Amino acid sequence: MIEYVDTLLPYITTILLISSIYAIFSLGLNLEWGFTGIINFGHVAFLAIGAYTTVMFNMSGFPLFLSVIAGIVLSGFFGLLLGIPTLRLREDYLAIVTIGFSEVLRFILLNEQWLTRGPFGIHGFERPLQDVIPYQHYNTFLLILYLVILAIIYLSLERLVRSPWGRVLKSIREDEAVPSALGKNVFWYRLQSLMIGSAIAGLAGAMLAFYISYIDPNTFKPIETFHAWIIIILGGTASNKGTIVGALVFCTFLSVTQFTNRFLPFTAHQMGAFRMIVIGLLLMLLMMYKPEGIFGKKEELALSD
Amino acid sequence: MDILSVKDLKKHFGGVKAVDGCSIAIETGTVMGLIGPNGAGKTTMFNLISGFERGVGEIMFKGIRTDKLSPFKIARCGMVRTFQIPRALTKMTVSENLMLAPKTQAGERIWDVWLRPRRVREQERQIREKSRDILEFFEISHLGDEYAGALSGGQKKLLEMARAMMIDPSMMLLDEPFAGVNPTLARKISRYIRELRDDGMTFLVIEHDIPAITKISDRIVFMNEGKVMAEGEPAEIKRRRDVLEVYMGGEG
Ligand SMILES: Nc1ncnc2c1ncn2[C@@H]1O[C@H](COP(=O)(O)OP(=O)(O)O)[C@@H](O)[C@H]1O
Numbered sequence: 095m096i097e098y099v100d101t102l103l104p105y106i107t108t109i110l111l112i113s114s115i116y117a118i119f120s121l122g123l124n125l126e127w128g129f130t131g132i133i134n135f136g137h138v139a140f141l142a143i144g145a146y147t148t149v150m151f152n153m154s155g156f157p158l159f160l161s162v163i164a165g166i167v168l169s170g171f172f173g174l175l176l177g178i179p180t181l182r183l184r185e186d187y188l189a190i191v192t193i194g195f196s197e198v199l200r201f202i203l204l205n206e207q208w209l210t211r212g213p214f215g216i217h218g219f220e221r222p223l224q225d226v227i228p229y230q231h232y233n234t235f236l237l238i239l240y241l242v243i244l245a246i247i248y249l250s251l252e253r254l255v256r257s258p259w260g261r262v263l264k265s266i267r268e269d270e271a272v273p274s275a276l277g278k279n280v281f282w283y284r285l286q287s288l289m290i291g292s293a294i295a296g297l298a299g300a301m302l303a304f305y306i307s308y309i310d311p312n313t314f315k316p317i318e319t320f321h322a323w324i325i326i327i328l329g330g331t332a333s334n335k336g337t338i339v340g341a342l343v344f345c346t347f348l349s350v351t352q353f354t355n356r357f358l359p360f361t362a363h364q365m366g367a368f369r370m371i372v373i374g375l376l377l378m379l380l381m382m383y384k385p386e387g388i389f390g391k392k393e394e395l396a397l398s399d
Numbered sequence: 400m401d402i403l404s405v406k407d408l409k410k411h412f413g414g415v416k417a418v419d420g421c422s423i424a425i426e427t428g429t430v431m432g433l434i435g436p437n438g439a440g441k442t443t444m445f446n447l448i449s450g451f452e453r454g455v456g457e458i459m460f461k462g463i464r465t466d467k468l469s470p471f472k473i474a475r476c477g478m479v480r481t482f483q484i485p486r487a488l489t490k491m492t493v494s495e496n497l498m499l500a501p502k503t504q505a506g507e508r509i510w511d512v513w514l515r516p517r518r519v520r521e522q523e524r525q526i527r528e529k530s531r532d533i534l535e536f537f538e539i540s541h542l543g544d545e546y547a548g549a550l551s552g553g554q555k556k557l558l559e560m561a562r563a564m565m566i567d568p569s570m571m572l573l574d575e576p577f578a579g580v581n582p583t584l585a586r587k588i589s590r591y592i593r594e595l596r597d598d599g600m601t602f603l604v605i606e607h608d609i610p611a612i613t614k615i616s617d618r619i620v621f622m623n624e625g626k627v628m629a630e631g632e633p634a635e636i637k638r639r640r641d642v643l644e645v646y647m648g649g650e651g
Pocket residue numbers: 412415416417435436437438439440441442443444
């Protein structure tokens with residue numbers, strides 16, 4: 095029994111850690127897509143910018159906390175840079191440009207070895223309070239820290255989307271002609287949404303780097319963006335609570351199916367594909383029977399009409 | 400003084416000359432009716448004036464050239480429009496639709512949401528109160544908490560007008576405000592428009608219902624095939640043979 099608990103607890107800790115990182119990453123996308131209607135297929139780029147900036151600032155001598163702030167700010171700034179030329183585009187073009195942006199960024203990370211060490215990745219950087227917390231308790235500490243950060247992000251976002259500011263975002267999501275006719279600067283609001291969503295992804299990037307204590311360009315493939323999409327569709331578009339639950343469900347599923355491997359006649363590679371097929375089927379069923387997601391509101395379904 | 404003047408305005412869609420050299424001027428504190436058969440170019444005229452379409456020609460609103468400005472900037476100058484096909488925000492409640500409208504809300508700035516929460520709350524309270532009054536006037540206060548998607552066509556029309564009223568604009572462009580609205584309420588709205596006009600608000604109203612529009616308008620512009628064919632007081636317009644022919648022609 096004791097042994098069982100000994101292996102189970104670290105396992106649950108791991109799932110919760112990954113879930114909290116994905117939850118924050120997806121909350122950023124949920125602000126952009128769920129509340130503002132921005133189709134961003136390059137969200138992972140900001141995860142990468144956050145992770146690399148934090149790590150590189152820290153390794154060049156900045157205190158860890160300031161490095162994380164730099165990662166957040168720079169991610170938001172790149173959101174601004176990406177948004178200025180693209181947010182006036184039609185939705186489908188925006189989708190293409192953003193995914194292109196994230197892939198170009200990944201190739202820069204791969205090829206500019208003088209800056210990023212390219213495919214070898216970066217490790218050996220500092221982690222929060224690593225000298226203070228005993229090694230065997232480190233993940234527990236990290237989990238508590240991440241849950242606190244998640245709570246802060248969640249409460250801040252809830253406050254924002256329920257404010258008049260959030261009301262403008264929701265009006266843009268549905269029909270931007272209306273807020274325009276009422277004198278709201280739609281472009282500026284979409285830009286703000288993209289900046290904040292990107293900054294949140296940047297924070298998630300720093301958290302990811304601390305957790306796996308190693309980053310390389312292939313950590314930031316486009317599939318991560320689509321994981322976030324799956325999570326917010328699963329949890330319910332435009333529901334922050336749903337996004338968190340979606341992240342938990344998704345990460346638990348990914349993790350648990352790593353064990354079912356033993357019972358199925360698949361190689362590891364086939365198993366990866368099999369998991370995606372199962373997720374695809376689950377999403378299709380969800381769309382058929384509960385299209386608004388676990389916590390979404392039917393009346394606010396972003397895909398309807 | 401003219402609050403709005405339009406000079407030689409043109410908008411062509413391919414070969415269709417939707418608006419073809421129109422000039423009109425509207426005096427502050429008056430109601431101008433805009434009539435004409437279907438396809439005359441009335442809605443396109445609204446789109447040009449409110450910045451939703453770009454055309455050729457000069458538009459001056461309150462002494463400012465507005466023909467190159469984006470819609471939201473024109474709205475901020477104090478002009479608000481409604482749409483012929485009502486654009487209710489169906490995924491928001493009726494009162495949210497109204498509360499969206501007022502300009503310079505502190506809570507629309509992110510830093511004020513954090514730094515001045517009391518001011519934001521107080522303003523929200525005032526805006527909510529105002530939206531209740533306006534909903535009551537339009538006789539849809541029982542629908543305040545409904546999603547606007549649940550409203551009928553006529554109710555959406557009212558919602559749009561109510562939302563525009565929330566801004567206290569200096570000029571309102573109403574595109575067929577009475578279409579689908581019951582006659583009693585339509586009369587009430589007409590009365591309200593006249594009251595607001597007496598307080599100094601200016602209106603440009605597209606309407607098909609000739610008796611209704613002649614009753615509320617100080618002047619009427621008659622458009623056909625993208626051109627202004629006649630302009631004058633309602634009594635004059637009613638006497639014009641060409642106007643009558645276009646309108647009555649179809650009906651025999
Ligand atoms: N976006 C558009 N593209 C092409 N043609 C248009 C467009 N908008 C209006 N038109 C055409 O311009 C003419 C005037 O239309 P409109 O301004 O809607 O007339 P009204 O409101 O007086 O009925 C019509 O012939 C219409 O088909």
